[in-house]
Amino acid sequence: MKEMSRIVKTVTNFVYGFIIIFGLYIIAHGHLTPGGGFQGGAVAGSAFALLLVSYGSLNSNKFLKKDIFSLFENFGLVLFIVLGFSGLGITFFYNFLANSGSWFGNAAFIGINPGDMNTGGVIPLMNIAVGLEVLSAFGVIVLTMASGAEFTKKKEKS
């Protein structure tokens, strides 16, 4: 697809960083406020779609590479399953970090509270793994569909 005008490119340059940061905020606070892995990943993935649309698919292949997105997606998936296996001493997906005093291990207060980020156990780590996976998956999907459209357009012209 063709690139858009200079105004759109300038606004995109300002805004895409904030979109990614907002998405990461939603991922990180998933155990306290509405949100979590998938929702934050979808918001951050839309930043890549914005970059693709405003710079055109030929230009954006220079700074958005499908191989690196695919690698990060794999890392997210493997991290999620390894977190499930690490509770296997008791049962699969057991929350071995909750209420234990280490990483994310404060005791959770049941009832209305101002919200302590250090609680939750394995859940924030799984949110991060899923968020990483979803944002890379969105990048891969959008880039693949764009390159497929390029191929079809080339075939139509010839």
Place this chain on the structure above:
Amino acid sequence: MNLSNHVPILIIAIPLLAAFLVPLINRISKKATGILSALALSVSLILTIVLAVKILTVGPQVYIFGATSPSLALPSGLKFPIRIMFEVDAMGIFMGLITAVVSFLGAIYSLSFLKKYDGVDKYYSLLLLLTVGMFGMEFTGDIFNFFVFLEIASIASVALISFRGVDYGEPAEAGFKYMVVSSISALMVLFAVGIFYGQYDILNLAAIAKVIKYSQLDKIALGLLIPVLAMKAGAVPMHMWTPDAYSEAPAPITMILVAASQASLYALFRIVFSLYNITMNTLTVGWIIIIFGLLSMFIGVTMAIVQKDIKRLMAYHAVSQTGYMLLGVGVGLAVLANPIALQNYGITAMEGGIFHIMNHAMYKGLLFLTAGALFFRTGTRDLNKMGGLAHSMKYTTIFFIIGAAAIAGLPPFNGFASKLLIYESVYRFNPLLSIIAMVVSILTLASFVKVFHSAFLGPKLPQFKEVKEVPRSMVFAMAVLSCIIIFFGLFPDLIVKNLVHPAVMSLIEQLQYTGTALGGM
């Protein structure tokens, strides 16, 4: 850490971990992807056999995710289980054995079948995810978890059907049709899950079975679930996706897709027997399932006789054989409320239907693998173009003869054993059904004689001069299936007494299913 308690979850978690490691290993070496997936599926097969021995000697097993102990279903006095639960009884492990054997042999066959294809790491990753989805459908005890695994299996199988769609157009068309059909069925299953949750506030299958009241909303849920799960299993009149999807997929994937359709059939039986049981009018629902079975048998085989494409012909036969399973279990369901008839012929009919599930997976898998071997060497699936291949492909010919004799119901192969059980018991229920089943069997034999004559007999054709036998891993997969077919045919009594009869009893007795999960409350 007592690993023997964790066997139900390791059967699913090891292929899942392997599915996510395969793309990483692909960056290092391409050949290692196939070997890793075959290794993970062989570990699953061994663990499934271990679990089967444990269930058939001790009793059904329960596994709770994330609890403080694997079998703690009701912590601190709760009335129903709230965590996701796997409940594996004799019927579940029966289907699990079929899935484990079929996917392991599919991975071994794919080691040589995919020599000329690109993107093989995605293929193995999707094959492992499809296996995870099938195992999850067969082991789970929670209706929403069943929906999630159903969708995992559907999406993975659609991607695998369209695998050759990069170069040819027909696999993409078949994949689109199958995706629309499976999306609608999964969404209707989710609607029924919503109906159950809205009424009873419970998502656990055993707990709902204890409190179900068969109100108007439950009738609506039953009316949604039966056609939709029969649609995923390939019953007529919802069978339109079966010939396209089975013929355009790569051959080992077709074998695994047959097992995936049977997993949906298992879900239908589980819902009708363990969830509703005698609260509904079993005679009516049983007759509905019998009508589905009769239509599938007859229309499947009559459409199969006129086909020219070998895999499309075998796919119509798969529809027809699904009719036998529906007929057998439907007769058992229709007499469920009548204890005398159940003892006399109901249990035998269900044994025939359920034994036929395993036999069908074995011989239909073998036939699809031989069709894949023919396609691998000759490059065509059209029966009019093939001929005289028995001279150069001796092993494939022998395996095809074994598969064709098994599907037609000739002794001493396994098709005869299950079909005899169905004929005898269904005759005592209603003689007309049994006569239709026998006519269908004769027509099945006729169409396979046609295939054998076109593809294998005759003089050697000049364009197939350099055709030789298929590579060793493909011959190994076909040989293992043939050995299983011959073994089941020679000793059917052993299999029926030890594997099939406990499965049938665990379906009929609803109290055993709920008692295991809820701890005898």
Place this chain on the structure above:
Amino acid sequence: MIGNLPYVAVVIFIGLGIYTLMFKKNLIKITIGIVLIENGVNLFLITLGYRKGAIAPIYTQAPSGQAMVLPTPQALTLTSIVIGIATTALILSIAMMIYKHYGTLDTDEVRRLRG
């Protein structure tokens, strides 16, 4: 105050989705039909958890003394939305492959597999 209106909306969504799926000939419109049915089922799941006059089920800095809606259907709906995204992405990619090989997106022409 709301009454049965969300359930009526669910029926309208699913009905329109089935109509689009059966009677439209463009492959992209069939995809939109599937998305409509999926949205209807998601709305049905969320509406099941509603209790009269209750607020969102979040404990962080919530106003005290109020009832909360059920949180389980929200988890079910989230899972269903994620599955819907995977389904839509896959079906659109397959539609692109069909366009590459057949040159058209009309279901009357995409009919090589017959019989």
